[in-house]
Amino acid sequence: MTSAVIGSIxxxxxxxxxxxxxxxxxxxxxxxxxxxxxYVGTTVQYIVVDAPR
Known part of the structure; x- marks a missing residue:
């Protein structure tokens, strides 16, 4: 598995x-x-983000 790129969906x-x-x-x-x-309408998208602090 490749690492997720920040900002990708x-x-x-x-x-x-x-x-x-x-x-x-x-x-x-x-x-x-x-x-x-x-949320985009009734669809959920997941945005890759930096680890929260």
Whole structure:
């Protein structure tokens, strides 16, 4: 598996991801990659972001 590029979009995530809430924002952590969900209409896209602090 290649590492995720910051700013890229994923339309689905592997089942091994966990939800982590940082400063009131829910992120999905999948191994070393972090994703922030973004809703476009009724579709969820996951934006690759830096690890939140």
């Amino acid at each position: 994923a339309y689905s995530l592997p089942p091994s991801c966990t939800t982590v809430v940082v400063n009131g924002i829910g992120y999905q952590q999948c191994d070393n990659a972090w994703y922030q969900p973004r």
